[in-house]
Amino acid sequence: MKPRKNKLCANLKVITRPNGSKYYYYKMPDGTMESLGRDIPSKVAEDAAMALNIALNNQESLINRISKRAEELRNYNPQNPPMSQVIDEFKVTNLDAALEQGKQSKETIESKKYKLDEYMANWAKIRVQEIRTFDLANLVKTKTPHAQAKHVPLLRELFRYAVTTGYRDDNPANELKAATPEPRQRERHTLSGYMKVREAAPDWLKRAMDIAMYSLQRRGDLVEIQFLKDINLQERTIRILQRKTQRYKHPVFIDIAMGDILWNSVQDAISSKTHCPYLIHCRPLRMDKRDMAAKPHPFYVMPDYLTKQFRKWRDKSGAYDHLAPKERPMFHDIRALGIMLYHKAGYPKEYIMALAGHAKESTTDHYIEGHEKPKPLRVAAELDISSIAIEDIDWRQNKLPPELAKLIDEEG
Known part of the structure; x- marks a missing residue:
């Protein structure tokens, strides 16, 4: 029954x-x-x-929530408030003021607020005087050396505010020290190396590589693209809300107009015999229940799987056998290759930065004031490798404008 x-x-x-x-x-x-x-x-x-x-x-039940809130109010001490209050005050007093006065860019302020949201999640109800250097050090050590270099100064700034307002007598972040980033070990892709890997790779990975190189999008955004939701076949565009920026006040939201090569890769994916709503997809040789439960679709490609499969076919191709395994470029480095090729093809840095999601404030402030829905910024991916003198590129020594070099060094 x-x-x-x-x-x-x-x-x-x-x-x-x-x-x-x-x-x-x-x-x-x-x-x-x-x-x-x-x-x-x-x-x-x-x-x-x-x-x-x-x-x-x-x-929690409504009664428990009300009881806890009443307890918090009874125990409130204006000289030792919870970290939630200190963080909110710091955002307004220091960060918003710095933005209004033009002392820091909007991108910098939003990046700091993103980190502060993490502190809020960890310490919201802890009183400011109860935070110890030990607590801060435990958070910092979970970050990469590059990320530590951003968190440590921000924590010092946050608790300096707590000292100046009289909430604390000392700054527990003063003793923090960011780890020294290790020198980069991976080499960059060369076009010949990329093409050799591509030649050896299965069709689904070929498409993923081409879409990555011509669109300049990060791995985490590429695997989330869906046919019906994000691709406009009539206008030949891909719409992307970049995941890395989704917690920012103004996330990066772009419509990519596809040039012929990118368009052909997308069409190949759409006509694939492996039916899946995701642009990047493949039919795995084996599927267990845990894998199925972790994925929105059986043929969805997880970001880590994309990296592992690229590494597998990279090594099978022999494209970078002259390098030690830890020096060989990864899937993420395809984005850097694309940036280099767009630059060598003569595209302005503003064009490349907009496509990569790092245009200046004046061109990326595409959210309409008021209550209208956000509209994406139209950008284009029209790279044509045939217009580049590939033989003249020194892949190890070539320098890029600082803004583009920063894009290349950023992790995906």
């Missing part, structure tokens, strides 16, 4: 046997049914299901 739905709790299922016995089950988030008992009072089963809903949704 099919389970009967309960009106009070959708996850509570009741099965009545021919002999009249009632079995109560709770439907777990993964779809499995957990027994709550047989012939127990329906009110007991409903209460148990409601309690499970709260526990599994990590939600």
Whole structure:
């Protein structure tokens, strides 16, 4: 007999046997049914299901939330406020003021606020005087050396504000020290190396490589592109809301007009015999339940899988056998190759930066004031390698304008 739905709790299922016995089950988030008992009072089963809903949704009851809030207000000390208050004040007093006075760029301020949101998530309810150097050091050491170089100065600035307002007598961030970044070991792609890997790679990876190089988009954004949602076949555009910027006040939102080579790669993906809503897709040789559960579609390509498959075919191709394994370029470095080729083809740096999602404030402020929906900035991906004197490029020594060099050094 099919389970009967309960009106009070959708996850509570009741099965009545021919002999009249009632079995109560709770439907777990993964779809499995957990027994709550047989012939127990329906009110007991409903209460148990409601309690499970709260526990599994990590939600507190309204009464508990109100009680906790009342307790917080009773214990509030204006000389030792929670970090949530200190962070909010710092954003307005220091960051917003610096932006209005033109002392720091909007991009810099949004980057700092993104980091402050992480501090808020970790320390919101902790009082400012309870934060120790140990707490800050534990957070910093989870970051890469390059990221530490950004977090340490910001933490010093945040707690300097706490000192100047009288919330603290000392700055616990003063003793922090960012790790020294290791010298870059990976070499850059050369066009000949890229083409050799591409020649050896399976069709789905060829398409992924070409889409990455001509669009200049990061790995995490490429794997999320969907046919119906993001690609306009009539206008030959790809719409991308860059994931790395989604928590910024003004995320990077672009429409890429596709040149012929990028368009051909997209068309090949659309006509693939492996049916999948995602532009970059492949049919894996093996699929287990854990993989299936972790992916939005069986043929969706996870970012790590894309990296591992590129490394596999890179090494099979022999394109970079003259380099030690740790020196060989990865999938991420295709973006750097694309930036170099656009530059060598004579495209202005503003064009390249807009396509890569780093245009100046004047050209990327594409959000309309008021209550209208955000509109994407139209950019173009029209690289034509045939217009480049490839033989004249010194792949190891060639220098780029500082703005483009910064794009290349950025991790994907």
